[in-house]
Amino acid sequence: MTQKQFILTLEGVNKTFDGFKAINDLNLYMDEGELRVIIGPNGAGKSTMLDIITGRTRPDKGKVEFGKDTDLTKLNEYQINRLGIGRKFQTPSVYIEHTVFENVWLSLEGSRTVWSTLFSRITSAQRERIHEVLKTIGLVDKAQTKAGSLAHGQKQWLEIGMLLAQNPKLLLVDEPAAGMTDEETAKTGELLMSLAGKHSIIVIEHDMVFVRQIARKVTVLHQGNVLCEGTVDEVQADERVIEVYLGRKKKAA
Numbered sequence: 001m002t003q004k005q006f007i008l009t010l011e012g013v014n015k016t017f018d019g020f021k022a023i024n025d026l027n028l029y030m031d032e033g034e035l036r037v038i039i040g041p042n043g044a045g046k047s048t049m050l051d052i053i054t055g056r057t058r059p060d061k062g063k064v065e066f067g068k069d070t071d072l073t074k075l076n077e078y079q080i081n082r083l084g085i086g087r088k089f090q091t092p093s094v095y096i097e098h099t100v101f102e103n104v105w106l107s108l109e110g111s112r113t114v115w116s117t118l119f120s121r122i123t124s125a126q127r128e129r130i131h132e133v134l135k136t137i138g139l140v141d142k143a144q145t146k147a148g149s150l151a152h153g154q155k156q157w158l159e160i161g162m163l164l165a166q167n168p169k170l171l172l173v174d175e176p177a178a179g180m181t182d183e184e185t186a187k188t189g190e191l192l193m194s195l196a197g198k199h200s201i202i203v204i205e206h207d208m209v210f211v212r213q214i215a216r217k218v219t220v221l222h223q224g225n226v227l228c229e230g231t232v233d234e235v236q237a238d239e240r241v242i243e244v245y246l247g248r249k250k251k252a253a
Contacts, residue, residue: 005068007032007170007200008053013062015048015224022048023059024224032169035196037203037211039235040221041244046204049221050172054087055080066170084169090178092155096148100139100158103147104130107162129165137161137191153184157191164195171201177210189213208236220244 008030015023023045030036038046051057052064055077064072072080095103108126134140137157142150147158156176163171173192177185185207192214195201205211211218211232218235220227228238235241 005032006030006065007034007067008202009063009065010049010053011063013049013052013064014060015052015057016060022224023052026062026221026225028219028226030200030202032200033197035192035201035203035214035216037205037215037218038221039205039208039211039218040227043223044221045224046221047174048224050087050174050202050204053080053172054085081166084167085172086163086166086168086170087172088156088159088163088174088176090175092152092159094147094150094155094158094162097146099144099146100134100150101130101143103158104133104161104165107165109166133161133164136164136194138187151184153180153188156180156184156188160191164199168199171195171199172204173201174204175206176203177205177207185210186213208232 006029008028010026010028013023013026014021026045026049028049038049040046048057052059053072055072055075059073062073066072066080066083066085070083075083095106098106105122105126108129131140134143137160139154139157139161142154147155150158160171160173160176176188176192180188189210192201192203203214215232217229218232219229220235220238220241222240222244227240227244228235230238
């Protein structure tokens with residue numbers, strides 16, 4: 001029988017910082033097109049895991065593979081990005097003095113600078129691609145608005161759009177619902193769910209209402225290791241998860 005091919009494989013991954021084991025024998029496998037939600041208390045290793053996947057941090061040992069036999073531990077950040085792995089941090093990072101349209105233009109596939117892009121002629125194919133991205137993230141009517149004047153949620157969507165402009169295979173999204181209104185949170189969930197299948201997506205999140213909206217499979221990290229995996233209902237009912245989050249055992253019924 002042919003062994004199943006994952007888009008992302010982490011096996012036996014370890015990382016220690018000054019004696020603190022941030023990642024401890026971590027094993028994680030992700031299917032192509034999957035939307036996976038990662039939860040866990042502060043210090044569980046969630047951000048360190050993303051740092052390892054994107055090359056910001058090197059693991060002390062373990063396997064980190066993208067697709068078929070691409071060893072991410074041997075690549076630099078820019079090389080990993082060019083493979084099709086894009087990361088969105090919790091705080092939006094957009095060009096605030098440029099319009100929404102220009103932000104997406106600057107992010108299109110291919111090597112470019114702000115100067116070379118804004119002083120070159122846009123092609124019809126590029127314009128079509130930008131419009132497609134803006135439609136996906138719901139910001140068509142904000143195309144000529146400066147990014148700095150957008151609401152917080154809109155900036156988050158724009159940054160997701162800037163990643164989409166690069167045609168990533170794998171999106172790493174860190175706490176997208178942080179600081180959002182309920183309406184913005186719901187729209188963000190709808191956006192991420194619409195992208196699943198076309199892209200593989202890892203979402204790090206604390207907001208369990210948001211997690212319940214988007215998650216099909218949830219991975220719970222604790223002390224740098226996978227504590228459990230399953231549906232939202234399964235992980236919320238797991239006594240180990242209850243103890244980790246609440247510091248107590250679940251009382252017997």
